[in-house]
Amino acid sequence: MRVDSVCILGGSGFVGRAAAEALCERGVRVRVLSRGPTRSRALWVLPTVDVRVVNPHDEVALAACFEGIDAVLNLCGILHETRAESFESVHVELPRKVVGACRAAGVGHLVHVSALAASDSGPSDYLRSKARGEAAIRAAAAGLPWTILRPSIIFGADDRFLNMFSGLMSLLPVVPLAGANARFQPIWVEDMARAIATVLGNPRCFGQAYELCGPRAYTLRELVEFVAGTTRRRRAVIALPDWASCAQAFVLEHLPGKLMTRDNLKSMSIDNVCSGGFPDLLGFQPTPLEAIAPRYLAGQTARARYNKYRYRAGR
Secondary structure (H helix, E strand, C coil), X not given: CCCCEEEEECCCCHHHHHXXXXXXXXCCEEEXXXXXXXXXXXXXXXXXXXXXXXXXXXXXXXXXXXXXXXXXXXXXXXXXXXXXXXXXXXXXXXXXXXXXXXXXXXXXXXXXXXXXXXXXXXXXXXXXXXXXXXXXXXXXXXXXXXXXEEECCEECCCXXXXXXXXXXXXXXXXXXXXXXXXXXXCEEHXXXXXXXXXXXXXXXXXXXXXXXXXXXXXXXXXXXXXXXXXXXXXXXXXXXXXXXXXXXXXXXCCCCCCCCCHHHHHHCCCCECCCCCCCHHHCCCCCCHHHHHHHHHHHHCHHHHHXXXXXXXXX
16 A cells, blocks of 8 residues: 555654654655644654644544545553543543544554553553553454554653653662563664554555564663663662552652653553564564663763764764
């Protein structure tokens, strides 16, 4: 299936920006749906991107935005519930509305980004809601080809994972760490974007779900220690027992910014690693964390500031 145009929900986010850039490089026209124009400011410089302000929960408005579009990419997701957005509304109801709008507009392919370890029996509301979202797509998408992608933690220059720990280390002499033994298999955001661009319109991917991970699994403690070593902020990492982890998560979820919630901690109680290798049909192998993360983490130290400038200049 030829894909000349793609509409992205969540296109102004971390993964969405990378996906939009990857598609533009392939000459694809990209329509990004955003709640406000300032959120998508970074996309304005891309030559084939059309940003539209729309409420993604308005199914009629969605169908209008999907008119004349070959494929739709749904990246909408939240890690923490708020008064305005719940896991049910974003992870379950929105995918169902996206499917209805796709069918109404005659879209040829829907790519939905879910989460690794999504399951009806998952330990957290987050993972269970992601599973219900996948089920909603399968149930409602009769006649609409779909593909589901399940990534592990995604890292990159603007991530809120490794950068968060780097920021904490600049403030704290020690790092009290909840879920220190939780295992992740991080994938680079550019590899994620490349995977998205590859599956869009590919008939071999219709009706399939793929797990996407980097080449190596790490415990959370190993990742934090990697950040510490890369940024030259040597900090003692103290693994918290279960009761202290729950107490820390309880406190953090009531603070502005919600660095962690008890539901996040429940998600971390099971491994966030792929059950098999990287999908062969994608035609490439994922990039190691060690090859990319130091480029942007090192830029947060005064000594390595020039490396940051070189990286941004492509040198």
